[in-house]
Amino acid sequence: MNEKVKCLIIGSGPAGFTAAIYASRANLEPVLYEGIQPGGQLTTTTEVENFPGYPNGSTGTEMMEDLRNQAKRFGTDIRYGIASAVDFTATPYKVTIDEKTEIEAETIIIATGATAKYLGLPDETKYSGMGVSACATCDGFFYRKKVVAVVGGGDTACEEAIYLANLASKVYLIVRKDFLRASKIMQDRVLENEKIEVLFEHETLGLFGENGVEGAHLVKRKGESDETKVDIKIDGFFLAIGHKPNTDIFKPQLQLDDNGYVITFDGSARTNIPGVFAAGDVADPVYRQAITAAGSGCKAAIDAERYLSEKGA
Numbered sequence: 469m470n471e472k473v474k475c476l477i478i479g480s481g482p483a484g485f486t487a488a489i490y491a492s493r494a495n496l497e498p499v500l501y502e503g504i505q506p507g508g509q510l511t512t513t514t515e516v517e518n519f520p521g522y523p524n525g526s527t528g529t530e531m532m533e534d535l536r537n538q539a540k541r542f543g544t545d546i547r548y549g550i551a552s553a554v555d556f557t558a559t560p561y562k563v564t565i566d567e568k569t570e571i572e573a574e575t576i577i578i579a580t581g582a583t584a585k586y587l588g589l590p591d592e593t594k595y596s597g598m599g600v601s602a603c604a605t606c607d608g609f610f611y612r613k614k615v616v617a618v619v620g621g622g623d624t625a626c627e628e629a630i631y632l633a634n635l636a637s638k639v640y641l642i643v644r645k646d647f648l649r650a651s652k653i654m655q656d657r658v659l660e661n662e663k664i665e666v667l668f669e670h671e672t673l674g675l676f677g678e679n680g681v682e683g684a685h686l687v688k689r690k691g692e693s694d695e696t697k698v699d700i701k702i703d704g705f706f707l708a709i710g711h712k713p714n715t716d717i718f719k720p721q722l723q724l725d726d727n728g729y730v731i732t733f734d735g736s737a738r739t740n741i742p743g744v745f746a747a748g749d750v751a752d753p754v755y756r757q758a759i760t761a762a763g764s765g766c767k768a769a770i771d772a773e774r775y776l777s778e779k780g781a
């Protein structure tokens with residue numbers, strides 16, 4: 469017989485754990501599946517300086533451990549496992565975990581987050597684990613005193629470039645436009661850092677190297693009359709060009725926007741399916757912050773609790 473739960477939470481970032489804290493305290497006895505990356509994207513970031521209540525900052529890993537312990541303290545049943553399929557056609561909704569265990573849930577909170585994007589170059593696959601990475605915090609250690617490149621011009625790219633500059637001897641920041649999209653404070657930190665060289669208006673054509681990345685083929689001002697091909701010698705190539713929401717298993721049952729983000733309604737965590745709620749980066753193409761994810765996790769749990777009380781459950 470399938471296990472039946474009142475509230476199933478999929479995902480373990482700030483949204484999932486905050487939903488778990490609220491749902492546990494509301495007696496929804498939530499079961500939370502941690503997914504592919506327990507702790508979510510924050511565990512791949514370094515310093516978290518902007519989460520209110522941490523005047524001296526915290527690390528992403530520490531913050532997620534605190535959130536996890538807080539959810540456990542109120543009785544959340546936290547489990548390892550990946551949701552591999554869902555059936556939202558009838559209540560209770562069915563979620564398959566790891567392609568074998570089926571759980572029936574009266575409410576579901578989707579907090580599956582987003583995943584780093586790649587450029588789509590064959591060389592990214594060729595050199596995967598041999599110099600190509602989408603996580604400076606995970607892999608930066610291997611590039612101490614070496615030369616690396618980071619692709620992207622947003623906050624993530626700047627953050628990763630600064631982090632890597634503390635380890636590497638030199639960091640190229642490859643930016644396709646002639647400006648950085650990152651916040652002013654991050655731009656200033658990058659531009660003032662002597663170890664970081666920003667290559668504006670450069671795009672990556674490919675990578676080269678015998679037994680790992682030894683360099684990148686770039687093009688400057690692609691398509692312009694003064695287009696120039698440039699090679700740089702690097703040991704590591706880091707992607708920081710944005711994220712894709714983790715919503716593949718919910719298609720076509722859940723209403724998604726053009727970029728695959730779950731659509732929620734009227735400022736709530738409600739989706740197009742009653743009893744199914746979404747929180748965090750999976751439903752947020754705009755803010756994507758730990759604090760906004762946590763806030764939306766709180767909303768999702770409150771919405772789930774109200775949905776169940778209205779149903780008289």
Ligand code: NDP
Pocket residue numbers: 518587619620621622623624625627643644645649651708709710711754755756757
């Ligand atoms: P963004 O979408 O903000 O930036 C992506 C960057 O990658 C842009 O510079 C974009 O270039 C570039 N890019 C995208 N595709 C390509 C491509 N194919 N080739 C080359 N360059 C490409 O993503 P981030 O992950 O940086 O940030 C996401 C959100 O999270 C933002 O709202 C950001 O502010 C926030 N954030 C906040 C942090 C903090 O507060 N501590 C830390 C990290 C992120 P272009 O500009 O040309 O489009």
